[in-house]
Amino acid sequence: MVDFPQSVQTHIAAALDANPSDVEAATEQALRAIQQMREYPALIEQIVRQAVKTTIYQLRHARNVAARNATSSYAHTPRQTPAGASARVDRIAASLYDMYYLGGRVLGSILGSELGNIAANEQAKADGHLFNVRLCQALKKLVRSDQTVRQAVSERRLRNLFTKLQQDLEEAA
Numbered sequence: 001m002v003d004f005p006q007s008v009q010t011h012i013a014a015a016l017d018a019n020p021s022d023v024e025a026a027t028e029q030a031l032r033a034i035q036q037m038r039e040y041p042a043l044i045e046q047i048v049r050q051a052v053k054t055t056i057y058q059l060r061h062a063r064n065v066a067a068r069n070a071t072s073s074y075a076h077t078p079r080q081t082p083a084g085a086s087a088r089v090d091r092i093a094a095s096l097y098d099m100y101y102l103g104g105r106v107l108g109s110i111l112g113s114e115l116g117n118i119a120a121n122e123q124a125k126a127d128g129h130l131f132n133v134r135l136c137q138a139l140k141k142l143v144r145s146d147q148t149v150r151q152a153v154s155e156r157r158l159r160n161l162f163t164k165l166q167q168d169l170e171e172a173a
Contacts, residue, residue: 008034008043035159041150058104069098069106127169134165 004012015030034040097108103118110118138161143152153161 005039005043007037007039011037041155062101062104065106066099066101131165131169134168135161138165 011033012026012030015026015033018029019026034043037043098106100107102110103114103121105114105118139149139153142157143149149158
């Protein structure tokens with residue numbers, strides 16, 4: 001979670017007050033107000049920096065957990081072996097249960113009651129990644145190899161591009 005400056009929190013609170021039961025409307029109102037702030041580019045950098053830092057922490061944690069699991073540093077609840085499974089099938093199943101991660105968790109330890117929330121989180125991440133892919137593809141057409149995005153695309157044009165891409169994704173959903 002990003003610790004927004006007070007000026008941003010004020011816009012968010014005002015949008016929530018104006019739209020207490022409509023999260024989408026509150027979000028849109030807050031975004032419009034925040035995008036008008038002169039410190040908006042610095043805020044975007046802060047958000048991206050925090051997202052990268054969070055991802056690094058999550059990846060480091062997943063690697064540490066995998067290393068501890070590999071050395072039996074964590075206690076494992078014995079799982080039931082499917083009836084008739086051979087030792088080879090058992091090894092393959094163990095690798096799938098213990099080596100595949102979803103939502104930062106080992107697949108074999110996830111409860112059925114947690115799968116809905118994990119799926120929703122994964123979908124939200126995928127939607128964000130899809131937006132980023134489309135943004136990069138659109139910007140690639142506008143920005144020469146020796147330019148930065150800031151040099152090649154005005155903020156107004158960039159804002160319009162963001163709006164168009166968001167609308168395209170919403171229509172596709």
